[in-house]
Amino acid sequence: MSQVNAKPVRIVMLDDDPEDALLVSTAIKGLEYDVxxxxxxxxxxxxxxxxxxxxxxxxxxAVILLLDLNxxxxxxxxxxxxxxxxxxxxxxxxxxxxxxxxxxxxxxSLSLGADDHLGKPDRVQDLTHKLDILCRRYVEQ
Numbered sequence: 001m002s003q004v005n006a007k008p009v010r011i012v013m014l015d016d017d018p019e020d021a022l023l024v025s026t027a028i029k030g031l032e033y034d035v036x037x038x039x040x041x042x043x044x045x046x047x048x049x050x051x052x053x054x055x056x057x058x059x060x061x062a063v064i065l066l067l068d069l070n071x072x073x074x075x076x077x078x079x080x081x082x083x084x085x086x087x088x089x090x091x092x093x094x095x096x097x098x099x100x101x102x103x104x105x106x107x108x109s110l111s112l113g114a115d116d117h118l119g120k121p122d123r124v125q126d127l128t129h130k131l132d133i134l135c136r137r138y139v140e141q
Contacts, residue, residue: 009135010038010063011028011064011131012065013039014066014079015040016041021039024131030128031128032132035135042073043074044073046079054089054092055088058092063093064134064135065083065092066118067095067096069098070098076096076109080113080114081112084112094113094115095115095116095118096117105117
């Protein structure tokens with residue numbers, strides 16, 4: 001991640017479970033480089049983020065959205081469909097972050113435009129490794 005022209009990465013997480021956010025923030029701290037992290041817990045707060053902060057952040061960083069599928073009010077799949085229909089979010093990197101390892105769920109999220117589908121691991125070290133690969137993939141293009 002030391003490329004001179006590389007755009008920095010920022011991770012935004014839409015997940016109603018604070019324990020999952022703690023897992024991700026702990027995993028990010030294990031990376032060898034700084035990655036800003038923002039946890040958004042509700043669809044209402046995410047709508048506000050999109051209208052107020054996303055455009056500024058996306059000019060400065062590659063924004064990776066970790067998207068939980070099982071959200072109250074609006075599901076992750078509903079968010080995925082909506083975001084992929086709006087051109088202003090074309091550069092948003094959407095990674096479905098799910099406890100389910102079901103192949104059908106992965107196929108569905110990828111067919112709706114997710115850039116990746118990441119299972120929620122049990123160990124922080126495993127997640128740190130997966131996030132490192134994910135960040136490097138989108139920064140070192």
